[in-house]
Amino acid sequence: MSRLETIAFDADDTLWQNEAFFRLTQERFADLLRADAGTDHLMERLEAAERRNLGHYGFGIKAFTLTMIETAIEVSEGRVQASVIAEIMAAGREMLRHPVDLLPHARETVEALAADHRVVLITKGDLLDQERKLAQSGLGDLFDAVEIVSHKVPEVYRRAFPDPSRALMVGNSVRSDVIPAIEAGAWGVHVPSEIEWALEAAEVPEGHPRFRAIAHLGELPGLVAGL
Template identity: 60%
Template structure:
């Protein structure tokens, strides 16, 4: 019997390990740093606007987030932010880049179960050094046959990655917490897209689920992936 799936791509941040929670904690810090100049809602909105503007320049990850925090501090203080506050922001960014990696529940067991039967590829976006660090600290690297750290996740990126695998995109599946980055573009590339919701989702990663797509699936946790694969 021909297998419908030969390759599984996994997102990393908030699919295999915690990530957004680290950004949220740092965001709370900048709220405190700038509390004399604006309320948290205003600061948060200014920060989100800066992140949206800067994505095309700095890409995804901690470094771009740190620069956006500095830009926000300059904006909400009308250019009068103290050098000491800039230093605090830089220190907060450095702390993010050394934050311990904590894998999500069920990840180890799920990878162990599916690895003997499928080719596994880690597909993540963000800063190269930071993503390599997190993968190494996670202890998950040995489960993967390949690792792709990309600047963004688009249909063309998935076509390239899955096009080099057995069966191509048609026999590939992408598993991740982001509808916008992990699921929708993978489906548009001709692959399966499996949404594993996470409790925290960055505003710029939000999208409506592609309910009418034949290759769209949603599971409540990564531990349900083996059963989904069996059902196809």
């Protein structure tokens, strides 16, 4: 048996699909504002607004919808039509209704590790939306604890892990899932997603003794057994 006691999972783009829906909505947003700004310029303005608003709105679909509306007003210099704002709001509601699509190996991996370890979910974002996705995923009963937080910082992991030295955090974000978990004294495992959100980009801590990388979640039980 592994010497690890606690295995923690990120949710969005680790257990289920998420960023792909944001990209599809961005494309719809670009079509709506094409007459007011070139696509490249528009995406730059949208990303800048996302960075600017993180401290005000946090993460999630509602925050993204507000940021799209703000960007539409900015790039159109206040001339954006009410019908376009309505379309943006409708796109946000559609994202909130989108069914949860589990990623490959998600269920089997959580089930396998739950048999011998304390497993927890640590995710950030809008409370209601994350609770909805967890309920629809069918994975909720497998977790011993669930943490939905505003930001992932070392203190979050220290609080979630009774003994960080015997804990492991796995997720698709090096910035949020790997680095702060390692700083808290735990293991950090990176499982890359197909699409990376620009605001989550960070340098991979290659060579750190408590860092590991896997190609997909199906490799995690074997990695845990070997630590």
